[in-house]
Amino acid sequence: MDRGIRLFVGLVFKSNIMKAFHLILICLVVSSCFSCKDTVVHHGPVTPGNDPNFTIVANEDGVLPTFNRKVEVFGVPIYAVPDVQDDRLLHAANVMAQYLDNDEDGQMDYPELVNTMLVNKAFMVMWKNESDLDIDPPNGWTGQDLGNDETQPQFVSNGKTGSFDASLEEVLHIITHAGYASLHPDIFGEQIGSGIANAMDLARGGQFTSIPNPYPSGAWYTYDDTTCDYACMVTEYHYWALTSILGAQENRLHEIGQEWKLNTSDLVENQDEAAFQLLTDEQYHFPTVLPDGTYMR
Numbered sequence: 001m002d003r004g005i006r007l008f009v010g011l012v013f014k015s016n017i018m019k020a021f022h023l024i025l026i027c028l029v030v031s032s033c034f035s036c037k038d039t040v041v042h043h044g045p046v047t048p049g050n051d052p053n054f055t056i057v058a059n060e061d062g063v064l065p066t067f068n069r070k071v072e073v074f075g076v077p078i079y080a081v082p083d084v085q086d087d088r089l090l091h092a093a094n095v096m097a098q099y100l101d102n103d104e105d106g107q108m109d110y111p112e113l114v115n116t117m118l119v120n121k122a123f124m125v126m127w128k129n130e131s132d133l134d135i136d137p138p139n140g141w142t143g144q145d146l147g148n149d150e151t152q153p154q155f156v157s158n159g160k161t162g163s164f165d166a167s168l169e170e171v172l173h174i175i176t177h178a179g180y181a182s183l184h185p186d187i188f189g190e191q192i193g194s195g196i197a198n199a200m201d202l203a204r205g206g207q208f209t210s211i212p213n214p215y216p217s218g219a220w221y222t223y224d225d226t227t228c229d230y231a232c233m234v235t236e237y238h239y240w241a242l243t244s245i246l247g248a249q250e251n252r253l254h255e256i257g258q259e260w261k262l263n264t265s266d267l268v269e270n271q272d273e274a275a276f277q278l279l280t281d282e283q284y285h286f287p288t289v290l291p292d293g294t295y296m297r
Contacts, residue, residue, distance in 0.1 A: 083128035098291035106297035110285035122178035144174035199274035
């Protein structure tokens with residue numbers, strides 16, 4: 001089972017209960033204030049890394065002081081604590097770049113989407129230990145976390161088997177939440193009545209604001225974490241449907257079937273027509289190729 005969504009919005013930390021099997025993210029439900037504390041962290045030498053497209057630089061923003069370095073992707077920063085491995089940080093940057101420039105021509109596929117993310121001050125943080133997330137981001141920023149150990153660069157190259165690469169989910173969450181949901185609220189908004197929410201209601205067998213017990217027979221989206229509210233459910237549903245269309249879940253039914261049953265593109269197309277039509281509509285410029293962490297612009 002994947003882990004729930006963790007989202008940073010302004011000074012509020014909205015999180016799903018962390019599950020023992022760490023893999024995924026985001027839920028907009030249980031809220032608690034970030035603790036504010038003066039933290040001093042040793043900023044050792046920052047190496048630029050060996051990526052042809054992205055350079056690791058020191059975090060000199062004056063924010064998130066425990067995160068000593070960052071990489072920017074089309075202006076969206078990904079911060080990392082000192083214990084995060086350089087190759088994991090660069091992998092996350094490559095995955096984000098491939099989501100946003102899926103044809104890898106060096107140009108954003110949907111500039112309005114990225115501009116919306118920048119207006120919403122979208123950011124990501126990469127952590128090594130859960131205590132790294134005891135942070136105080138600036139008011140008005142919208143962020144998403146990703147763990148060092150759950151970032152698995154070899155997942156796609158291994159034939160999408162073995163430990164799942166959580167960057168495929170966490171990076172997508174910040175794109176859909178800070179981008180699509182804000183740019184197209186009637187279509188991709190995380191509230192009752194949006195196009196994606198209506199598709200989700202069909203997938204769950206009804207419009208539920210709390211977790212039904214049990215779900216109606218025939219439901220194919222049956223996420224059951226009670227800390228995940230309706231908005232959180234929409235975000236998770238968007239992730240499951242799109243990554244299944246892209247092929248990320250094709251070998252994982254035994255791991256994810258208790259939450260999501262349409263783990264291939266054919267299953268989504270044939271059983272979840274509403275989601276498939278939305279997520280393959282060319283006007284929204286969704287990726288058509290699953291990122292593998294090797295952005296080649």
